[in-house]
Amino acid sequence: MRMPGSSLDDIVLEGRDVRLEPLAERHAAGLIAAAAEDPGLYQWTVVPQGHAATLAYIQAAIAARAAGAALPFATVRRVDGAILGSTRLYDLESWAWPAGHTRHGRNLPDVCEIGHTWLSATAIRTAANTEAKLLMLTHAFETWQVLRVCLKTDARNARSRAAIARIGGRFEGILRAHMLAADFTARDSARFSIVASEWSAVKQQLLARLRGGQ
Numbered sequence: 001m002r003m004p005g006s007s008l009d010d011i012v013l014e015g016r017d018v019r020l021e022p023l024a025e026r027h028a029a030g031l032i033a034a035a036a037e038d039p040g041l042y043q044w045t046v047v048p049q050g051h052a053a054t055l056a057y058i059q060a061a062i063a064a065r066a067a068g069a070a071l072p073f074a075t076v077r078r079v080d081g082a083i084l085g086s087t088r089l090y091d092l093e094s095w096a097w098p099a100g101h102t103r104h105g106r107n108l109p110d111v112c113e114i115g116h117t118w119l120s121a122t123a124i125r126t127a128a129n130t131e132a133k134l135l136m137l138t139h140a141f142e143t144w145q146v147l148r149v150c151l152k153t154d155a156r157n158a159r160s161r162a163a164i165a166r167i168g169g170r171f172e173g174i175l176r177a178h179m180l181a182a183d184f185t186a187r188d189s190a191r192f193s194i195v196a197s198e199w200s201a202v203k204q205q206l207l208a209r210l211r212g213g214q
Contacts, residue, residue: 008071013135016210018128020073020135023061023086027074028054030083034120044157046182047118061088061116068092075119075132084128085119089136091150112140113150127210133167134206141199148195154181155188164192166209168202 013020021027032054035047048057061072070090077084091113097104114136119128140146151169153160165171169192181187194202 008065008068011071011139013073013139015078015131015135017078017126018084018131018135019076019078020087020132021076022065023058023072023074023088025055025058025062027083027086028058030076031058031074031086034083034085034123035118038121041121041124042118042182044154044160044182045118046116061086064090072116073132073136075123075128077123077128084123085117087114087117087132087136089114089140090116106145108144109140109146111146111148111150112144113152114140115152127214129163130167130206130209130214134203134210137194137199137202137206141196146196148193151192151194152178152189153192155190157190161190161192164190168194168198168205170194170198 009022011022028051031048032051035042035049035054039047039049048054061070064070065072069092070088071092072086072088072090074086075084076082089112091111092109093111094106094108095103095110097106103110114133117129117132123129137149140149151164152175153164155161155174161171172191172193175189175191177186178189179187
C-alpha cells in the first residue's frame with residue numbers, strides 16, 4: 001500500500017529507554033554486532049549475520065519503505081546510542097471505504113502488522129521489547145488510527161508466542177505452511193492480534209510492565 005502525501009522516512013518513535021529510528025545503512029555495523037552476540041538465539045527468526053547479509057537486509061527494508069509497504073526501524077538504546085536490533089510496522093493495508101464514510105480518503109493504513117523483530121542477547125532481558133512495542137502500537141492506533149494490529153511468529157517459537165501474549169496479543173490460530181521459515185522449511189505461523197477496542201487496556205498493561213522494569 002502506498003500512502004500518498006505521507007513520508008515514512010521521517011518517522012522516529014522516542015521512548016524513555018529506546019528510540020526507533022528509520023532503518024538505514026548507517027546502522028549496519030551496530031546490527032552486525034548485535035546479531036553476533038549470540039547467533040544461536042535466532043533459530044526461528046531471520047536475523048542477518050555478517051556484513052553482506054546485513055546490508056542486503058537493510059536495503060530490502062529500505063526498498064519496502066520506499067514502496068510504502070513497511071516502516072522498518074533500528075532499535076537504539078538512548079543512553080549510549082547502541083543498536084539493539086530491528087523491528088518494523090509492515091503489511092500496511094488501506095481499505096476501500098465508500099465516499100462519505102468518515103475513513104474515506106485518509107491515505108493512512110486501516111490495519112497493519114508488527115514483525116521482523118529481533119534483539120541482541122543482552123537486550124532480551126530488558127524492557128526494550130516492551131517499550132518498542134508500546135511505541136509502535138501507540139503510533140499505529142493513535143496516529144494512524146488503525147483498526148487492527150497483527151503479530152505472527154513461528155508456531156514452534158514458544159518464547160515469542162508467550163511474549164506476544166504478555167503484551168496483550170490475542171491468539172487467533174495457526175496459519176499452516178504459511179511461509180518460508182528461518183530453517184528453510186514450510187513454517188506454520190501462530191497469529192495474534194490487537195484490535196482498536198482493546199488498545200486502551202493493552203496500553204495500560206504495557207505501561208504497567210514498563211513501570212515494573214519489564
